[in-house]
Amino acid sequence: MAVVWQCQAVNSTSSAGAVRQGSLRELNLAVVLRRIAAADRPPSRAEIAAGTGLTRATVSAVVDDLIAGRLVAEAEPAPRTGAGRPARGLVLAGDGPAGLGLEVNVDYLAACVVDLTGTVRHHLVRRADLRPVPPADALD
Known part of the structure; x- marks a missing residue:
């Protein structure tokens, strides 16, 4: 898969080597979706941000797009272990494409x-x- 990602990155650059905004968005969608698909338990948005280096705002926007596309769904929150609202995990959607x-x-x-x-x-x-x-x- 690394070769595929390299090819996509090369194909999405202009002649000056800059990545276009649309290509960056596609890459972020792929990174987040791959992280969710490979997880052994439903990761939260914060865990994805920490694991990918993307900002929480970027991850949240990307996850919202993946949910709207019926590629990802939110799992029930884990039982509370401390103060604050428990994070909802993310799973691949079984009712989408x-x-x-x-x-x-x-x-x-x-x-x-x-x-x-x-x-x-x-x-x-x-x-x-x-x-x-x-x-x-x-x-x-």
């Missing part, structure tokens, strides 16, 4: 829809002899 996987084989067609949490929303296998069928017809 999903990926579609298709497998076209000689004797079946399989489809699987998986959400960001890795949960399979739908799985279907249709048995059929697809050898004589043109690819477009097999997908129909």
